[in-house]
Amino acid sequence: MATQSSKQQKGLMKRLKESFSGLAQCKELDLKKAYLLEDKKVRLQMENYPIQLNVGPDGKTLHIYPERPMNHSQKGFQTGRYIMFDPKSYYKGVSGFLPINEGKKIILGKGNAAQKDLLNLPQNIAERHLSIVNDNGSLVFKNLDAKHHACISPLLKDKQLHRINKWRLAKLKRLRSIFGGPVKMLPADDALSMIRRVNKVMEKEAYRVEDDSGQPGGVVELPPGTTPILLGDLHTKADNLLVILSQSGFLKELKKGNAALVILGDAVHCEDTGKLERMESSILIMDLIFKLKLRFPRQVFYLRGNHDSFSEEIGKQGVPQGMLWEKALVKIRGKAYRNEMARFYEQLPYIAYSKNFIACHAGPPTRSTSRQELVNIRQHPKLIREVTQNRIRRPNSPSGYFRREVKKFRKYFDLAPDTPVIVGHTPMTSDDTLWENVGDIDNHYVIYASNDQWVGVMAQVGGRLYPFHYPVEHLIPLINAIEN
Structure with a gap:
């Protein structure tokens, strides 16, 4: 976004004054003018600028930004939504935000428990303080609290206008550094050296519960205080990863050792029409995951999915992707x-959990089992098949898992009845x-990270896990254009 001239800023201020005609002026917050939101509805054309809200008796500060892509040349990018967040916490650690989706209405107030975690709203705010509606790209505000009115102000200073993009650009630079240069398939010799180092790490992978033979078992038990970040089936979508x-404080918290990224398997095998047989993108996504594993060996975990195999059974629409994957690796990278x-x-875990969640690739087992059997899952091929291939019971899948199996899955690990159970696969x-x-089924989530428009993630904020959606962006060209 280009820096705005003084003339352009004055023009915007004039339009803002017209938009807020009849409103009382309140204390200066960011620039020259701020406005008090009274009882009448106010429509604001955002003009691609962020705004600041001050809400509640103590004037709690929130920011609202229009969602814009990092890659300005990306065609077709139009989410129509805004994100609202607490600027004091948003740029630090794993933090939350509240999306203001097109056509949706939000009521700010202590009546919504999630807003306390995601926006750090104070306890003394009214039950219903302020309504915000995204009406075809315009935001409509209405004060609902007779005692305390909200204030609104445009954020026109260059530091605020570009803050999110600059913040994310720094992460892209960091990701390029982790990958060691442009994001592209590694030379065969470098790739072989890398995967051997990864397998050495896997021999004693952190937080793996030992099986009866003293080897890392099928379960990852994250320690208390670790913030989980869970991502579903990527199916070669490196940009989605x-x-x-590049969002939130995910990368920073991995670096600090405070968070754990758990990928629920099936990173390989593209599912796009016409690309089912192509394996180069599978090689690239695994190169990227291996780079992350080596950089954060105690913070990045990959659970095994049904596509993480060379089996002839693995395929889509008649394309034997498992076999083609094996042949491609031999051809491009060699037998070694x-x-x-x-x-x-063979060394991968199948389940990850902490006191705040439990996850596997496909779904809980339908047969009765135990934590110990799941730790020793390599001795139980039927269990492996279930946690990597199960689907929720539906008319076309009557043998799948359902509410009872979800409940038992929590019990195997002595988890609370409302602990989120998170799977991918379907x-x-x-x-x-x-x-x-x-x-x-309450607190049962499915995440699938290979959509072309949105990528979802479950992350812990304020002691519990929340779902977050982010628009897909073409970031590899941006990363590769960054100078060393």
Whole structure:
């Protein structure tokens, strides 16, 4: 976004004054003017500028930004939504935001418990303080609190206008550094050296519960205080992974050792029409994941999915992707690399949990089992098949898992009845990336990270996990254009 001239800023201020005609002026917040929101509805044309809200008795500060892509040349990017957040916490650590989606209405107030975590709203704010509606790109505000009116102010200073993009650009530079240069397929020799180092890490992977043979078992138990970040099936969408790592404080908290990124398997095998047989993108996504694993060996975890295999059973629309994957690795990287990939698959965990969540690739087992059996899952092939291939019970899948199995899954690990159970594998629709309370089962989530428009992630904010949606962006060209 280009820096605005003084003349342009004055023009915007004039339009803002016209938009807020009849409103009382309140204390100066950011620039020359701020306005008090009274009882009448006020419509604001955002003009691509962020604004500041001060709400509640103590004037709690919130920011609202229009959602814009990092790559300004990206065609077709139009979410129509705004994000609202607490600027004191948003740029620090894993923090939340509240989306203001087109056609949706938000009521700010202590009546919504999630707003306390996501926006750090004070306890003394009214039950219903302020309504905000996204009406075809315009924001409509109405004060609902007779005692304390909200204030609004444009954020026109260059530091605020570009803050989110500059903040994310710094993350892209960091990601380029982690990858060691442009994001592209590594030379075969470098790739072989890398996967061997990864497999060495996997031999004693952090937080793995030991099985009966003293080896890392099928379960990752994250320690208390670790912030979980969960991402579903990527199916070769490297940009989707990079979008997540460039948002919030995810990358920073991985570096500090405070968070853990858990990928729920199936990073390989493109599902786009006409690309089912292509394996180069599978190689690239695994190169990226291996780079992350080596940089953050105690913070990045990959659970095994059904596509993490060379099996002839793995395929889509008649395309034997498992077999093609194996052949591509041998052809492009050599037999030694193929063998190391098979070794990587054999060393993978299947379940990750902490006191705040439990996750696997496909779904809880339908047969009765125990925590100890799941730790020793390699001795139980039927259990492996269930947690990597199960689907929720539906008319076309009557043998799948349902409410009882979700409940038992929590019990195996002594988790509270409302602990989120998070799986991937089965997208509920073709136009989304994250689904809540799936099957009308409370706190049961499905996340699927290979959608072309949105990528969803579950992350812990304020002691509990929340779902977040981010628009997909083409970030690889931006990263590759960054100078060393």
